[in-house]
Amino acid sequence: MAVTGIGGFFFRAREPEALRAWYVKHLGVGSAPYGIWETMAGPSVFAPFPADTDYFPEDRGFMLNLRVDDLEGLCASLRAAGIAVITNPEWDMPGVGRFARIHDPEGNPLELWQPDEGG
Template sequence: MAVTGIGGFFFRSSDPQALAAWYLTHLGVGAPEGQFLWDQQAGPTVFAPFKADSDYFAADKGWMLNLRVDDLDGLTASLAAAGIEVITKPEWNASAEVGRFARIHDPEGNPIELWQPPAS
């Protein structure tokens, strides 16, 4: 008997409906209001606890959502056009075997890492 994948991601929000709409509009994550299932593509998922004093993401946040994407350049261009700050750093992309990364924050300041895995 084994776990077969992540079944959900739940977090608190000051305005759950507005935040859910933001994720659906800008990232295609989630489902329309009144629906709860998001069918996603199969692929790798990293599950990694970090040290409490890690500087990989903001110290005042207990988590960072990492979303796997297939066109990092296209998505970040779309996000920037919508006025969403996109952060990139060359050191995040130092290993071609790992893939490429960018970061954004949702309207409530939650960190989101966008990850384009290397081509298979």
């Protein structure tokens, strides 16, 4: 008996419906009833970080990482929609993948990850 994957991600929002609509529009996440979202099989990372990490903002208890298949294309689309996208070549890890960061309208940090081929 084992866990087979992440079954959901639940978090508080000041304006849940508006935030859900933002995720659907810009990231294609949770558009089906009840927010159901069919994902492709692939790697996921489950990693608690030290309380004093600087990997994501100190005032946030989590950072959602979303696996993507075309990081450059998605970043271009987000920028065209007026969403600030942060990239840093130091974040990219050979054998792991490339990364970008954005924030949703409520300030929640999101990391976008395009795994390296085979990663």
